Amino acid sequence: MRLETLNEGAAKTAVRGETPTRWLSRALVSDTSAAYAFVAPAFFLLLFLVAYPFVLSLWFSLSDARVGETGSFVGLDNFRRLLGSSIFIQTLQNSMVFTAAALGLKTVLGMALALLLFRVARFKRLIRGAVLLPFIVPTALSTLVWWWMFEPMYSVVNWTLKSLHIVNHDIPWLPDPYLAMCTVVLVNTWRGLPFFAITLLAGLVSIPRELYEAAESDGAGPVGRFWHVTLPLLQPVLAVVILFSAIFTLADFNIVYVLTKGGPMNMTHLFATYSFALGLQSGQVGQGAAVSLFLFPILLGVVFVQLRLVRQSTTL
Template sequence: MSRRAALADREGFLAWAMLLPSVIYILALVGVPFVLAIAFAFSDVTTGDPSFDWVGLSNFDAVFDDRVFWRSLRNTLLFTLVTMVLVVVFSKILANILIADFRGKWFVRFLVLLPWTTPVALSTISWLWFLDSIYSPVDWVLRQVGLIEGNVVWLGGQGTAMASVIAVQVWRLTPLAAVIVMAGLIAIPRDIDEAARIDGAGFWRRMFGITIPLALPVIAVAGLFGAIMTFTDMTVSYVLTRGGPTHSTDTLASWAYFRGIEGGDVGQGAAIALFLFPILLAGAIAILRAVRRLGAQ
């Protein structure tokens, strides 16, 4: 047996050979930019002067004195929390619909996945028309049913702008979460549900007594994916409102972009972006611990 054939039969070698491309990919696209962000956060690098000069914690001091930063932090937490809750609720409802037997189920599943498969910038631009202050079809429908009289400035008011951004983000992420939850629902043994039916349990009792507890670890994973994608997302708010009005929809990701790229202060932009890491890490650890405890029960 040749040496090459012997290596191909070794599980340890195959494991590292399969993992190596992923490790290189993560280091190149995540590790290197993360290290550069840390270095830039302690420097005075700008888009006009890329020379590296150590400035210590001055960028962080400037960030802490910036009222927009604190508002962006509150917006990010609110944006993520509300979006995650709505995504979990709607994905559970949608997953129940998708596992039901009805004619044309494959076509419905195709339509459900469209928001996720469509490029985020393209789909968000279409929402600009839906939420337009003059030509919005949403306003037209609401006027026809008598819920409003004039036009609603969806993206011009602070409350309606944040609600609009959250609604678009929920619309984007619900299909992915629904597919994850659907896999968990399918894995539940059918004999458990059938035994509950025989014992006289109704739909809601089976839902809250059997389906949700058994699928809770998978639902938590879907919520985790939604939280990560929402917490680090800036595309929806950037395309819809560019952080306005008066920074009411700015998030940490978008404000880091505005300060570091459009504002030219790369050091402060990197310092703002670094706050995403510890908050997201703490949230992910909390959710994963909860999932592990649920799985152990």
């Protein structure tokens, strides 16, 4: 249809004395203009929702702005105060531990779940749909259910453990600093596991069966086929999944805020929760914005490393 239109247009322009080359260039210019016109709404939407808040946050981080006050320019004072704050250093450590632990668990468990789903033959559509439920349910709502499960007074987990005579006392899942970190890592892993499993499952489906048959004919067992066929071919997919999950995990807010609000003793504060506590709850907008901007170079480094890994894996 497009080719016929171009031929008809070229014939008409030839009658008018216009060369086909000039007509074609004019048509391409109009198509390019149309493309820009279609992209423009999305561009301006991103400009308004991403670029403007980022620039505004950058200004706030360089000022002593407080809630209800515009503030004045103070340079890098907010960043110096944060680097000298023990709570911020603790938040930085918490964010690294939280992200590394959650990513490790999601990678291992997500791969195992993807392999399991790949081998399921009966009711596979129903099972794969059910696996997505933790990712579909609103984060705040599902995390509130987890809070009920671990909250000391109503903890169904403690009740189950005591009923099975595994423990004889209530375990302080949320009041204990170290158990609280384990709890938020567990909930984040549960929340992000479907993303890993379904994406890796899509990668598994795309691997040609002939490669497995060739490896099996060479004497490779299940472990050998996984290490020499599955894992190398899944590296590009795995790198992209880890990249997106690292960004989402490092910037997590809902899970930690609903479960612990950064406590106890600031042992579960992440960048997002500490920025919220400083900027909105304490009214120190400048320092809160400075905390959020500390995420930018970290995420930039993560993206750079992961994209290099993706490029290397695709060129092998």
